Amino acid sequence: MTVSDDPGQTSGSPAVSELPEGFQVATEEGRLLAERLADSGRHARKLLEVKNLSTRFYTADGEVHAVDDVSFELDYGETLGIVGESGCGKSVTALSLTRLVPDPPGKIVSGEIIFDGVNVMKLSKNEMRLLRGKRIGFIFQDPMTSLNPTLTVGYQIAESARIHLGMTRKEADDRAAELLGKVGIPRARDRMRDYPHQFSGGMRQRVMIAIALACDPMLLLADEPTTALDVTIQAQILELIRSLSDEFGTAVILITHDLGIAAGMCNRVNVMYAGRIVETGKVDDLFEHPRMPYAWGLLDSLPRLDEQRGERLRTIEGLPPDLIDPGPECRFAPRCGYARDVCREREPELSDRAEEGHLARCFGTEPGGWIK
Amino acid sequence: MTTEEPKVQRTEHADAQTLVEAQHLKVYFPVTAGLFQRRVGEVRAVDDITFEIRKGETLGLVGESGCGKSTTGRALIRLREATGGTVKFDGVDLTSVSRNDLRKMRRRMQIIFQDPYSSLNPRMTVGSIISEPIETHDLAKGAAKQERVKELLALVGLNPNYTNRYPHEFSGGQRQRIGVARALAVEPEFIVCDEPISALDVSIQAQVLNLLVELRKQFGLTYLFIAHDLSVVRHISDRVGVMYLGKLVELGPPLAIYDTPAHPYTRALLSAVPIPDPKAERRRKRVILTGDVPSPANPPSGCRFHTRCWLYEQLGRPENCRTDDPELRTVGDDHRAACHYSEETLKSDVGVAHLSADQPTRMAIPEVVADPNASGGSAQGEPA
Numbered sequence: 001m002t003v004s005d006d007p008g009q010t011s012g013s014p015a016v017s018e019l020p021e022g023f024q025v026a027t028e029e030g031r032l033l034a035e036r037l038a039d040s041g042r043h044a045r046k047l048l049e050v051k052n053l054s055t056r057f058y059t060a061d062g063e064v065h066a067v068d069d070v071s072f073e074l075d076y077g078e079t080l081g082i083v084g085e086s087g088c089g090k091s092v093t094a095l096s097l098t099r100l101v102p103d104p105p106g107k108i109v110s111g112e113i114i115f116d117g118v119n120v121m122k123l124s125k126n127e128m129r130l131l132r133g134k135r136i137g138f139i140f141q142d143p144m145t146s147l148n149p150t151l152t153v154g155y156q157i158a159e160s161a162r163i164h165l166g167m168t169r170k171e172a173d174d175r176a177a178e179l180l181g182k183v184g185i186p187r188a189r190d191r192m193r194d195y196p197h198q199f200s201g202g203m204r205q206r207v208m209i210a211i212a213l214a215c216d217p218m219l220l221l222a223d224e225p226t227t228a229l230d231v232t233i234q235a236q237i238l239e240l241i242r243s244l245s246d247e248f249g250t251a252v253i254l255i256t257h258d259l260g261i262a263a264g265m266c267n268r269v270n271v272m273y274a275g276r277i278v279e280t281g282k283v284d285d286l287f288e289h290p291r292m293p294y295a296w297g298l299l300d301s302l303p304r305l306d307e308q309r310g311e312r313l314r315t316i317e318g319l320p321p322d323l324i325d326p327g328p329e330c331r332f333a334p335r336c337g338y339a340r341d342v343c344r345e346r347e348p349e350l351s352d353r354a355e356e357g358h359l360a361r362c363f364g365t366e367p368g369g370w371i372k
Numbered sequence: 373m374t375t376e377e378p379k380v381q382r383t384e385h386a387d388a389q390t391l392v393e394a395q396h397l398k399v400y401f402p403v404t405a406g407l408f409q410r411r412v413g414e415v416r417a418v419d420d421i422t423f424e425i426r427k428g429e430t431l432g433l434v435g436e437s438g439c440g441k442s443t444t445g446r447a448l449i450r451l452r453e454a455t456g457g458t459v460k461f462d463g464v465d466l467t468s469v470s471r472n473d474l475r476k477m478r479r480r481m482q483i484i485f486q487d488p489y490s491s492l493n494p495r496m497t498v499g500s501i502i503s504e505p506i507e508t509h510d511l512a513k514g515a516a517k518q519e520r521v522k523e524l525l526a527l528v529g530l531n532p533n534y535t536n537r538y539p540h541e542f543s544g545g546q547r548q549r550i551g552v553a554r555a556l557a558v559e560p561e562f563i564v565c566d567e568p569i570s571a572l573d574v575s576i577q578a579q580v581l582n583l584l585v586e587l588r589k590q591f592g593l594t595y596l597f598i599a600h601d602l603s604v605v606r607h608i609s610d611r612v613g614v615m616y617l618g619k620l621v622e623l624g625p626p627l628a629i630y631d632t633p634a635h636p637y638t639r640a641l642l643s644a645v646p647i648p649d650p651k652a653e654r655r656r657k658r659v660i661l662t663g664d665v666p667s668p669a670n671p672p673s674g675c676r677f678h679t680r681c682w683l684y685e686q687l688g689r690p691e692n693c694r695t696d697d698p699e700l701r702t703v704g705d706d707h708r709a710a711c712h713y714s715e716e717t718l719k720s721d722v723g724v725a726h727l728s729a730d731q732p733t734r735m736a737i738p739e740v741v742a743d744p745n746a747s748g749g750s751a752q753g754e755p756a
Binding site: 085086202203230231233235238239257258262264283284289296297305312314340 | 647658735
């Protein structure tokens with residue numbers, strides 16, 4: 001296991017046996033990726049480093065700044081939450097990480113994405129497919145639309161094992177049955193022959209998780225994985241994700257609008273608002289001492305299961321801003337009760353707060369600021 | 373008939389404070405097959421439930437999808453015909469009144485739907501959406517009607533001059549306000565709120581929830597508040613009912629339901645709800661229910677929850693859970709549950725352990741300190 005910060009330093013021949021048949025390394029980064037795939041150790045400082053990522057959508061109404069100058073890191077095996085309301089850019093961030101933003105109308109306009117030491121932006125299309133298949137598993141919100149209704153679930157799980165792990169049909173089928181059992185589907189062998197419509201919503205999401213885990217990925221990208229499910233089924237699926245990520249040491253990026261889910265599942269949380277990360281920190285710090293008015297406004301507007309009935313919930317008035325040509329001001333300023341002139345003139349940087357790794361984008365809570 | 377009140381004999385009801393009363397209410401949907409739509413079975417969406425809604429209270433109804441909570445709400449105002457049982461509204465049996473009388477009764481009961489996108493006609497202006505019920509019930513005409521529409525818009529926090537706009541020009545939260553205005557147009561006494569905030573973003577949910585609470589106070593409304601979000605229901609309700617597979621399994625004041633639940637399903641449901649507090653989350657004792665909700669077309673025998681019940685397993689699978697369907701019985705002050713072993717359930721700390729540990733830790737919200745160099749003008753965004 002080598003630790004290297006500079007991908008350029010490593011050399012040598014890639015372990016061809018790990019690569020699918022006929023795969024051609026096209027770029028320098030691709031060569032590095034192939035090398036890394038041969039050995040699943042920790043290679044880099046972080047599993048994922050995102051630097052100044054910006055993604056825009058070019059629409060008839062104008063340029064939508066969906067993700068704007070987003071930077072964050074993810075450790076090997078860590079669970080990171082990205083929370084925010086619809087349109088804040090959390091899903092587009094996930095799509096950008098894997099270069100799956102529909103183009104057109106979307107485009108990653110700037111930024112660097114380093115996954116396990118490999119510069120993702122420099123990979124060729126084929127190499128990108130290799131990275132996604134072998135290193136990153138996806139779970140989306142709606143399992144019915146992300147599964148192919150015309151293929152058996154056994155086939156769909158085995159498919160990725162065959163393509164990405166080069167298994168024979170028999171081996172892949174065994175792997176699929178094993179995975180189905182692992183995600184808690186009873187009579188896994190028999191159910192391999194069933195089609196997605198023969199499963200309930202929760203069971204379908206289990207199938208999705210089995211597919212995501214088929215190639216033993218280092219990162220699981222879960223975009224609102226339980227939003228379409230009932231609360232008792234949600235608890236089952238979250239428990240499953242938690243135990244599997246512990247068992248395999250898989251890092252998880254969990255995208256959710258539910259602060260309760262983030263509180264229970266994540267080590268660290270990024271709060272997004274209007275395309276920006278507005279606060280980030282360890283889960284305890286962030287929920288106990290949020291340092292951005294949007295973050296505590298959101299927490300305060302939630303009725304809680306463990307609280308007796310209150311008269312009135314505090315609310316965040318108004319609506320999120322239009323992301324077509326956002327102005328120079330703090331994007332939350334128009335809805336913020338604490339905002340002062342400076343907030344309406346320019347946008348604060350994401351800067352350090354008292355606790356380690358806790359950053360917020362707010363003039364008011366900066367050292368010497370007016371919010372205590 | 374010229375009178376407003378339908379000429380139906382009012383029966384004496386047990387409690388003068390009761391506004392809506394469901395007795396042995398059943399709603400079955402036929403399952404048909406083949407060319408001639410032969411009836412091959414039935415889905416028991418609501419299966420023999422009895423409860424009452426008191427004047428001026430908010431009864432929260434929770435449960436997972438397919439448990440029958442929405443069907444119950446619709447049957448109460450006869451948007452769905454009951455298969456069996458009765459529904460009395462202010463003493464009048466709705467299941468037997470004529471269509472004509474029903475229409476008059478409907479003025480007193482309204483519904484707010486979940487999806488603010490599909491429940492408003494996209495081709496109608498907001499003005500015509502809200503004035504339609506006013507016309508139907510002949511409540512106002514001409515200028516008075518226009519005035520009333522503006523008044524209603526202002527009441528729900530929308531700009532009164534928006535009458536000529538179309539639904540697509542509004543955000544989800546604003547559309548839901550339009551839905552509320554439409555329901556209020558006929559000055560109802562009873563409103564069925566069917567998942568009114570589920571489709572909205574978190575920061576918008578609180579706005580609409582506050583609006584509903586204010587209107588309840590202002591007009592003395594009675595709500596049936598149907599939701600799957602147990603935290604929201606706790607916040608808004610005077611009493612809470614829990615449904616599972618077409619049955620009402622527990623009914624009582626929030627404190628009883630949330631702190632001393634007497635039905636194992638309620639406890640499982642509570643323990644599954646995430647709490648936005650990492651420490652509380654780590655402290656909780658969870659029961660993860662295994663399996664899915666059984667099909668209401670073929671519900672399990674005896675207690676419908678026994679196939680997934682943790683207490684049933686813990687008690688060594690007692691026979692009566694499999695054979696006898698438990699009745700809703702009193703287990704505490706104004707607290708009813710349908711479980712043979714409620715006393716055992718009450719002794720457990722499952723699902724509520726996080727509550728007793730200590731009080732929730734909400735952060736103290738920093739105070740707004742006036743800017744000494746303020747250039748004037750409020751920083752607050754315009755109210756939605």
